[in-house]
Amino acid sequence: MSSFLSASIGRKVFMSVTGLFLILFLSLHLTLNLFLIFDDSGNLFNQAAHFMETNPMIRIMEPLLALGFIIHIIWAAVLTYNNMKARPQKYESGDQLLSWWAPSKNMFILGSMILAFLVLHIFNFWVKLKITGDPLLDYPAGSNVEMLNTYNLVSNLFINYPIYDLIYVIAGLLVGLHISHGFWSAFQTIGLNNINWMKRLKCLANIIGIIFAIGFAAIPIYFLLKF
Amino acid sequence: MADKILSKIHVKVWRQNNPKSKGKFETYTIENISQGNSFLEMMDILNDQLIREGKDPVAFDHDCREGICGSCSLYINGHAHGPDSQVTTCQLHMRKFHEGQTITVEPWRVGAFPVIKDVMVDRSAFEKIQQAGGFISVNTGGAPDGNTILISQLDAEEAMDAATCIGCGACAATCKNSSAMLFLAAKVSHFAKLPQGQVEAKTRAKSMYAKMDELGFGACSNTGACELACPKSISITHIARLNREYLKA
Numbered sequence: 001m002s003s004f005l006s007a008s009i010g011r012k013v014f015m016s017v018t019g020l021f022l023i024l025f026l027s028l029h030l031t032l033n034l035f036l037i038f039d040d041s042g043n044l045f046n047q048a049a050h051f052m053e054t055n056p057m058i059r060i061m062e063p064l065l066a067l068g069f070i071i072h073i074i075w076a077a078v079l080t081y082n083n084m085k086a087r088p089q090k091y092e093s094g095d096q097l098l099s100w101w102a103p104s105k106n107m108f109i110l111g112s113m114i115l116a117f118l119v120l121h122i123f124n125f126w127v128k129l130k131i132t133g134d135p136l137l138d139y140p141a142g143s144n145v146e147m148l149n150t151y152n153l154v155s156n157l158f159i160n161y162p163i164y165d166l167i168y169v170i171a172g173l174l175v176g177l178h179i180s181h182g183f184w185s186a187f188q189t190i191g192l193n194n195i196n197w198m199k200r201l202k203c204l205a206n207i208i209g210i211i212f213a214i215g216f217a218a219i220p221i222y223f224l225l226k227f
Numbered sequence: 228m229a230d231k232i233l234s235k236i237h238v239k240v241w242r243q244n245n246p247k248s249k250g251k252f253e254t255y256t257i258e259n260i261s262q263g264n265s266f267l268e269m270m271d272i273l274n275d276q277l278i279r280e281g282k283d284p285v286a287f288d289h290d291c292r293e294g295i296c297g298s299c300s301l302y303i304n305g306h307a308h309g310p311d312s313q314v315t316t317c318q319l320h321m322r323k324f325h326e327g328q329t330i331t332v333e334p335w336r337v338g339a340f341p342v343i344k345d346v347m348v349d350r351s352a353f354e355k356i357q358q359a360g361g362f363i364s365v366n367t368g369g370a371p372d373g374n375t376i377l378i379s380q381l382d383a384e385e386a387m388d389a390a391t392c393i394g395c396g397a398c399a400a401t402c403k404n405s406s407a408m409l410f411l412a413a414k415v416s417h418f419a420k421l422p423q424g425q426v427e428a429k430t431r432a433k434s435m436y437a438k439m440d441e442l443g444f445g446a447c448s449n450t451g452a453c454e455l456a457c458p459k460s461i462s463i464t465h466i467a468r469l470n471r472e473y474l475k476a
Contacts, residue, residue: 007436007437008440008445008446008447009436009470009473012446012447079446082445083404083405084445085338085443085445086338087337087445088336088338091305091333091336092239092241093302093303093333095305095452096304096305096306097305097306097455097456098450104451107448181449185448187467188463188466188470189449189470190474191470191471191472191474192467193464193467194464194467194468195464198462198463
């Protein structure tokens with residue numbers, strides 16, 4: 001096992017498995033987030049957030065999710081460092097084969113930008129929900145609702161701070177680009193690919209990437225346009 | 228139709244005396260190059276010119292000049308084996324270049340392929356990977372014996388596609404991580420698809436992988452650049468098979 005972990009393929013397999021796990025998490029995250037735009041009263045989203053807060057399965061998955069992120073990020077840094085060491089001298093004429101923006105060439109840069117966004121995102125919501133609390137999370141006195149008004153916290157950010165709308169739209173696009181390569185690449189690394197599945201997986205990866213990019217970007221745009 | 232003559236081109240080539248020296252680019256101007264010339268013929272003309280001027284000719288690898296030996300290399304204008312596709316440098320022709328163009332010629336920039344001199348690199352790292360597991364240890368007999376073992380046409384074709392790898396190193400040279408995965412995948416796939424290769428199947432991928440890591444090649448990011456640069460168009464789906472073979476072992 002230790003030789004597997006120290007081998008480049010072992011690290012890549014961990015990257016792939018954690019990556020697919022994070023895509024699963026993001027699918028759930030996006031589905032619940034879309035409740036924000038399907039019910040302007042906020043009740044639907046608040047119910048969903050309450051379910052996530054109280055469901056025991058979700059509670060078990062939360063530390064696993066954090067672990068998934070940590071492994072994915074640390075292995076990405078280690079692999080990228082080793083990959084850079086493998087070419088001590090760069091080409092004068094650069095790489096004219098793949099476009100400069102190709103997600104496959106920029107996974108670490110895309111991932112780093114997503115990580116920077118993730119830190120901001122955690123401070124925007126998770127810290128307020130779990131640690132510090134926020135007056136925006138409270139329902140008006142006497143309303144007798146036994147849950148947090150998460151919708152109010154989210155909508156306040158998106159309605160009153162256009163700079164955050166821009167950041168969240170860009171982050172959605174970055175996630176979409178990252179996944180458009182990461183999804184099929186994960187299957188390739190764990191060996192689940194062949195000449196027929198290559199096209200299908202690449203097509204599926206692009207579809208998932210587009211859904212994630214549009215889905216996540218649509219939410220701040222909706223709040224900006226509607227309110 | 229006669230080939231056009233390029234009255235003047237500039238070749239910016241990497242010059243390095245030995246593996247230890249620092250090296251730098253030198254630019255040479257060559258006149259009256261026919262577009263019908265191969266790239267290596269142009270390099271020969273350049274070297275002839277340098278010798279006549281009393282200068283040291285540019286050292287570069289070449290052998291068969293038929294695209295099959297895997298000796299030639301060169302990273303030309305941002306492309307391994309030059310801007311044409313599915314060819315080795317020896318099959319690249321000057322019609323891919325235009326009048327007055329500056330052509331940048333670099334050695335493979337792979338940590339595991341140290342420069343010997345100028346644009347000639349030491350690719351023995353590939354041989355070490357091959358020696359780690361790219362062989363069979365049973366005597367399979369002659370052609371009549373081979374014909375008694377039935378192999379499906381699809382398997383035979385896939386094994387043959389993988390076996391077309393000439394070990395030139397364009398995959399590692401073009402990969403942003405200098406990874407040797409396509410080479411490794413071709414060698415493993417070649418044996419994995421044939422019954423003769425099954426005896427060592429459990430150890431082959433593992434040993435060759437370990438050797439690749441040990442020699443300092445990078446990991447695979449699945450960019451697919453290697454497949455595009457490969458003069459034999461070996462598919463990266465062989466990399467998925469290599470990973471399967473490794474995980475099975």
